[in-house]
Amino acid sequence: MSDELSLREALFSTRAMRRLKPDPVSRADLEFIVEAATMAASGGNRQEWAFVVVTDPAQRAQLGAIYGDAGNEIIRDGVLANPDVDDATRRVYQNAMHLVEHMGGAPAIIVPVMTRPAPSSAAQAASYWGSIFPAVQNLLLAARSRGLGATLTTIHKFREAQVREALGLPETAETIAMIPVGHPLGKWGRPRRAPASESMHWDRWGG
């Protein structure tokens, strides 16, 4: 697979790719994806990150079961059981149910981790979370550049203790996301977004 995809094409066609083939992802691709993640900025260039790449079938099945359990509680029995949820939101969460049922079937699951606990103050939290999500976005785009699909997911956080135990993380580590990676079954295309002009302000709010 080439990694020559233009940056513009990657930016304008990378969507949550939840439907994945079971075929394995090469170790070289996984190493490239993580290396690309580590090119991201972090506060003070502290690089307090780690990336647990899970390909072992038993480990994937365990993460899939934990994720499925969280997803059934939060999405199936929470969001989707609420009759007041609007149609657009319902569609997103119906799509999300695919991973609730199939996370463990992804050939690789990457769990980015911060190596110290999350702070509670908003000012410190800005730098903490802001020091990992650029790496996560790099990771998603790097996967895209290799023709691999991925999805940023976070509902595993409702089962943080179980994920930590499954991965043998140290006490100080905080999981950030659970990212299934694999060859896509779905199609790439421009993400469904409101026009940028609706969120853009010139010189001052409302300008």
Ligand SMILES: Cc1cc2nc3c(=O)[nH]c(=O)nc-3n(C[C@H](O)[C@H](O)[C@H](O)COP(=O)(O)O)c2cc1C
């Ligand atoms: C912070 C964050 C958390 C997310 N958590 C989940 C999740 O737990 N499960 C899931 O299936 N998708 C999750 N997503 C994916 C979003 O639902 C998805 O990106 C959004 O609906 C837009 O879809 P698109 O990128 O395909 O256009 C998450 C995205 C972000 C940015």
